[in-house]
Amino acid sequence: MTRSQVPPEGASSAVHVLLYDGDCGFCRWAVGRVLGWDRGRRVRACALQDPEAARWLGGLPEEVRTASWHLVDPEGRVASGGRAVGPLLRLLPFGRPLAALAEAFPRVTEAAYRWVARHRSRLGRFVRGGSCGQR
Numbered sequence: 001m002t003r004s005q006v007p008p009e010g011a012s013s014a015v016h017v018l019l020y021d022g023d024c025g026f027c028r029w030a031v032g033r034v035l036g037w038d039r040g041r042r043v044r045a046c047a048l049q050d051p052e053a054a055r056w057l058g059g060l061p062e063e064v065r066t067a068s069w070h071l072v073d074p075e076g077r078v079a080s081g082g083r084a085v086g087p088l089l090r091l092l093p094f095g096r097p098l099a100a101l102a103e104a105f106p107r108v109t110e111a112a113y114r115w116v117a118r119h120r121s122r123l124g125r126f127v128r129g130g131s132c133g134q135r
Contacts, residue, residue, distance in 0.1 A: 015044050016091060017056050017072040018084075019065075022047025026124035027069070034088065042091045068117060081117075082110030 018034065021027045031045045046053055048066060056072045057065045068081035071088050079087050083106070089099035102109040116123065 014042060014074045016042060018043050018045050019048050019053050019056060019070040022049045024120055026120040026127060029127045037092045039093055082113035085109050085113060
């Protein structure tokens, strides 16, 4: 499911890295949907458990790293949790209107992200391969 560090031929050179909990089936399922939507191959996925993740998030304390997903832009800026939703959606085809909505209501977006994160084990039951171990 993860993509190699070097973008494939014809892909955008402005690759963003989406870091997620690779031990969580729901998280893997959600990242798979993002990568499927990403026809421009502008997003690369990396599990937080991968040693490479420390390269992207090395400055963040461990408890912050594991608390949510993170989107790292090509310049190394990190957006985490609900704050990553808008920037991620902007990278995807037809995602700009949804990004604008997410960014117009940041508290709602963060609250929705936190709700999903808290309930990902239950939500995982409804998606193929989405069961999630407890942390």
